[in-house]
Amino acid sequence: MKKTSIAILAIVGLIVLFFLMVNYYTEFLWYSSLDITQVMIKPLLWEVAFKLIFWGVGFAFLAANFVPLVNLFNKFSHNLRVVDIDKINSQFKPKKIHALLLAAVLSFFWMIIIPSVWDRVLLAMNSNPTGTVDPIHGMDISFYLFHYPIYEVLASSFLVLLVIAFIGVGISYFVVENFNPTTNNVDLKLSSKGIAHLSILVSLFLVWFILTRSLQRYGFLLTESNSLYGAGYTDVNVRMFFLRIQQVLSIGFLIGMAVNIKLKKKKIFMAIPLSLIIVSLVGGIYAGVNQRLIVSPDEESREHPYIAHHLEGTKQGFGLDSIKREVFPLDQQELTRSDLSGYEETLNNIRLLDYRPLKEHYHQNQSLRLYYDFNDIDIDRYDIDGEQQQVMLSVRELDSDSIPTDTQLNRHFKFTHGHGVVMSPVNQVTSNGHPTYYLRNLPVEAEVDIELEQPEIYFGEMTDEFAVVNTKDGEISFDEKEVVYQGKDGVELNPLRRLLYTTKYQKRILLLSNQITDDSKILYNRNIVDRVNKVAPFITLDGDPYPVVANGRVYWIIDGYTTSDKYPYSQPVNGVNYIRNSVKIVVDAYDGTVDIYQFEEEPIIEAWKHVFPDLIQPREEFPSYLENHIRYPVDLFDVQRNVLTVYHTDNPRVFYNADDVWEIPVERYHGEDIEVEPYYITAQLPNFEQEEFLLINPYTPKNRNNMNAWLAAGNDKDNYGQLYLYTFPPGDHIEGPSQVEAYIDQDPDISQQITLWGQGGSSVVRGNLLTIPIGGSMLYVEPLYILSESRSVPEMRQVLLYYNDVLVMERSLDEALDRLFGVVEDGEEYVPYDPDEIVDRNLRELVEEINSSFKAAEQAAREGNWSEYGSNMDRLAQLLTDLENEVDMDEFQQELDSEVEDGEDIEE
Incomplete structure (x- = not known):
């Protein structure tokens, strides 16, 4: 029976190991096909190395504590045999190997719960000073971004290890020395040997406590205290002082406990931890009294410098410290038609198309095949006849769930890709209220000079299935003609790999199909977001990849962010208090090539460049044919605009009293009031000579509806990434969107x-209400759509304008x-x-x-x-x-x- 159980366990273990190896090997093949095996191998090796180090440290520490207990339990077992209290126990004699096994198992579980540290360690090893220091300790910000997270993990992990050892040792001595098998009585005593052993553990805890008090001093800048993120008056002047006192006293306690290892006095063993608890309680009580009696009565004055640190830290964390602020130069004289002639580019790019009705229109009129669909609508600008023209566009992707006759052959061998792009100018509609087209139909027809020579879409936002290409009968295109994939991506298939991929995907067709030839390849990880996450797992991706038609092909551009939650004094938003749009990722929609370009010099991405050499390319190598299509990302702008509702002020007193809080205005859509979304427009900023492609957002004062400011982000090459905040002169009333x-x-x-x-x-259906700055005033534009009962496609029928x-x-x-x-x-x-x-x-x-x-x-x-x-x-x-x-x-x-x-x- 015992041998059978072992055999079953061995078989199960081998099966699990086989599936793990299949997964790792197929992933390795994929990374090899992209020539970036370092992204898979380096993290794996470093993680295994660190886990083994942790396991080794944990095993050595626990073994050193558990092995001495063997003799103790042997004595206890002898006493049990003397009274024959338990025949089962009397047959068990603890040995050293049992202690080692217990230490190995517990250290293994301890290793498992420790967070991954390979990335933290490698970043710290490759980091450089930022040149910016925190306002309290004078530490470079790189300490908080790179080193503090490592110390934090180590501190919490070793505390857990100490607790495991203390509980194991403490219970052992308590049970063995206080249970009398002859009388079944339980006493409360501790032998001198037990006191010495536990004194060693308490001494180690005191060492941990002394070291972590220094860490906690820095941690005050990363925690919320009295509604202020970062260290406040009480933290700096009271709590940090008591941390020093705790450290000094703990050094004395440590010496006393070390002496007690020799003295083995129970009173000393009990008194030292109790004294430490009392000191900590006194410090906490005094800090609370100080906050209530000294700070709270004069809180604004006491907290003034720390509020200033908080304002500055938050602006630095979210990239708002370099924002340009101006008073919007309102022109009291009304515009005339002759004035508008100077803003033709702005007027020609006023967006009348709303992405929500437009997506439905594309779905109904441009899918053209059951198995094609559009994921979302994006906005960009193109050079049309020498003029910059805003457009809305969407990629016609393969919808695998709508394939006719949904067989494995059709899903993975025949229907493998989408086809083409649909593009419309933002400012034009037909007499029927439908959008006009620059690109449309199958095959793609171009009404303007935009070439698309490679229209097949093998990689997109909706492409989640693997595909086998270069098969015997080929793939099916929209016109039912067979096509052959000629891209670089893909893993070549041989009999062994066919078996491995059959195991991975549980699709027998990969093993049994006669369609697979020596030239066949398998394409997988085709969803562009999943693909980039595998190529650069350390990058946080923007939620809106957008397509660009350039150089005869379709490319996806995805904005990537480096983030942290360890920026001193910066208020967290969704768990992050530092964010930079450090990279832009370009994915070829045909062959899946992924290229990452650095767009901002910031410390985290600089460190990653050293961790993975050659993975991130410099800004100068960004393709010139994509240069005019880079956009300031909406996700980052959305975070920044929300932060600015509170953090636009530099005055700590105004911030403390909440005298000047702003709000994101609302607009009406489909009968409901919704928050105005950031939107792209073409407009001329004050004191600029020409129009720019901008991402903007209006503001209103809290609980009021008039507009008091607006934020703009530059998108064009020379002005990319620059933020402008325009406020209206006090006393001037400017209508807000809700008004x-x-x-x-x-x-x-x-x-x-x-x-x-x-x-x-x-x-x-009322479309987006756009607020457009023009000639020292604001013009409001809102399209109206009619959705008839017999037609599911909205038609634009009217345009509403509001001015003065x-x-x-x-x-x-x-x-x-x-x-x-x-x-x-x-x-x-x-x-x-x-x-x-x-x-x-x-x-x-x-x-x-x-x-x-x-x-x-x-x-x-x-x-x-x-x-x-x-x-x-x-x-x-x-x-x-x-x-x-x-x-x-x-x-x-x-x-x-x-x-x-x-x-x-x-x-x-």
Whole structure:
């Protein structure tokens, strides 16, 4: 029976070992295919080395404490045999090997619970001083970023080891020396040998205590005290003082306990730990009394310098210490249409497309195959005919869960990749309210000079399945033609590897399929986020990878961050109080090549460069064809804008009293108030000569709705990463987004129109409200979408503009600008807005659109395209409703007569 159990355990162990080896070896093959085996091997070797060191230290320490107990238990076992109290126990005689085995097992579990330290140690070994010191101890910040985390792990780990030893030794002496087997009585005594042994452990604890008091002094700068992150008045002037006292007294206690190893006095053994506890309690009580009686009555004054440290530390931690602050130069004179001619690039890039309706539109109209879909919508800018044009785009990826006839062959051998990109200018829509296209369809059709020679998407945000390429019959593309993968990525398959990957993925087709040839390769880790996490596990990735069409290919750009929670005096946000956008990662969507480029000189990434040589490339090697597509990351900007709601001030008194707290404003979307998201715009900053691609965010005072400031981040090459904070002059009232939304709700004409659109099963979707600085003032833009009951795709129907207390709604941005700023005649003369003239023009355009929609519906019916027919009929019904709301029927008949007198075929 015993042999059978051993055999079963051995077989189970071998099976587990086999699966572990399969996983490690296939991972090694993947890293080898990318020529970055150092990323896998170095952490593994260092981690194993450190774990073995910890195990060895733990084993030696516990063995040194447990082996002397063998003779003690042998004596106890002899006493049990004398009285024959337990026949089972009487047959057991402890030996040295038993103590060693117990020490080995306990040290193994102790090793397991110790956090991984290989990365901390290697970073510390490769770190350099930052040149910035903390304001209390004068220690370089590199100590906190690199060395303190190691000491913290060591301190907590060795305390656990001491506790294990103390409990084991203490219980042993208590049981053996206080249990009398002849009387079954339990006494409370401790032998001189036990006192000596435990005195050694207490002495070691005192050494630990003395060392960690120094560590705790630095730790005050990394903990929250009295709602202030970092050391406050009581920490610096009381608690740190008592730590010194504790250290001095502990040295005396240590000497006394060392002497007691020889004296073996129970009173000394009990008195020293008790004295240490009393000293610690006195220090804690005194600190509390000091806080209540001295600090709290005059807290703002006492904490003033430490609040200043907190403000400075938080700004440094989140990269806000170099922000440029200016008062926004409000121009009291209203803009005219002639003024707007100086901001053509800004106006031509006002985003009318909202990413939420646009994604649905792409899904419905540009997926084009059941097995293609779009993960999300991204925004970028491209050079179109010599002008910078903002666009929204999305990659047409493979949706493996929608593959027709979902077999292993189809999922992994045939349907292996997505195809192409869909791209739309942000400021253009068709007469039906649909987006226009720069790139669309299958194969990809380009309406502008953007080349895409390699449209296949093997690596993306939705690509989670492995794929086998270069098979006998090839892969299937969108046109059902076979294609052959020619990229660099992939692990070549031979019979042994086929067996290993069959084991890894539990897919028999890898072993049995006759489609696999000598040239076949397996592609895996194809999700770009998972892929980069494996290539650079020490980098925190941005949540929004975005595609770029350049050099005839599709590339993914992912922003990477180096982070820490150990920056002195910096207030943590989501567990992090230091963050830098240190790298940008480029992933080739066709062959999966991953390139990491350093974009900021900061200490953590510099250390990682030495840990993994050749993995991170310098900024200068970033591809020139991607240079104009780098963006300031939204995730980082979102953290920074939230931190600035409180930490925009430099005045400790203002911060303490919370006199100037800001908020992120809200906007209306789909009937709900949501927080305004950061958004990209093209605009000209004050005192700048030309427009820039910016990421911006407005602010409002806490519990108020007017806008008092806005934040912008530069994205263009010469200004990349620079933050600008513009505040409005005190006393000037600038409407905030929620106020403009309220004006829209309260406007009788607009609200009535929205109500009419909402009848008959349609719903109105309000897009992003954009706040655009232009000419010393703020222009607000919000598109309106109509979602009809019969069509699931929203259509953009109106544009709302708000400027200087005037709110208008028109069918296009140009018409809305005409309403606000006047119209242009003969290309030269700028004249004020004439309501009658605009109405006449609107009627003519409405009639033209009605005619166009009707003809399009007729053409669709003749072609049997009933989906397009339904769309045009819905559009026609909406246009007739618009016309009815615009004028009465007599005016309509007059306009209609004027349009058809030349024979136009509009049916009544």
